[in-house]
Amino acid sequence: MIGHVLVRLILWFLLTADFSAANVVIGLCIAFLLPRSYTAPETLREWLRSLKRIITVIPVAYQEAFEIMFRPHRHEDMVRERVPAQRSPRMIFLDIFLITFTPKTIVTKHDEEGWYEVHRVRRDAS
Numbered sequence: 001m002i003g004h005v006l007v008r009l010i011l012w013f014l015l016t017a018d019f020s021a022a023n024v025v026i027g028l029c030i031a032f033l034l035p036r037s038y039t040a041p042e043t044l045r046e047w048l049r050s051l052k053r054i055i056t057v058i059p060v061a062y063q064e065a066f067e068i069m070f071r072p073h074r075h076e077d078m079v080r081e082r083v084p085a086q087r088s089p090r091m092i093f094l095d096i097f098l099i100t101f102t103p104k105t106i107v108t109k110h111d112e113e114g115w116y117e118v119h120r121v122r123r124d125a126s
Helices: 002-016 021-033 044-070 089-101
Strands: 075-082 105-111 115-122
Touching (some): 002 021
16 A cells, blocks of 8 residues: 555656645645555566666667757657566556657557557668
8 A cells, every 4th residue: 555655656746846745745645545456466576677677768768869869760660569468557557658768669559459559760761
């Protein structure tokens, strides 16, 4: 329970970028009032893998941002990426967030059959 509230509060602070007392109270109220999902908890291994991806995606995002600024990317395409099997909704959200976090990719659709539809920009046509 505390973990869910803490994650929601962190997301609230990331969205608002305001740490005033009033905003903390509003964030806590929202964190407690949002409905809870009752899915199977993720394993520690899944969270550690996700943490590793988070740590590696941040420098990649900066690198891609500089590439786009200094070398134009004129080609784009849509690709489908498979969702890992037995993925919880929280892990699917985190996957979509990490894919979209990098400047060259954005998830445009997630279907119930277990696929992400990802829009990519590339420098070359291949």
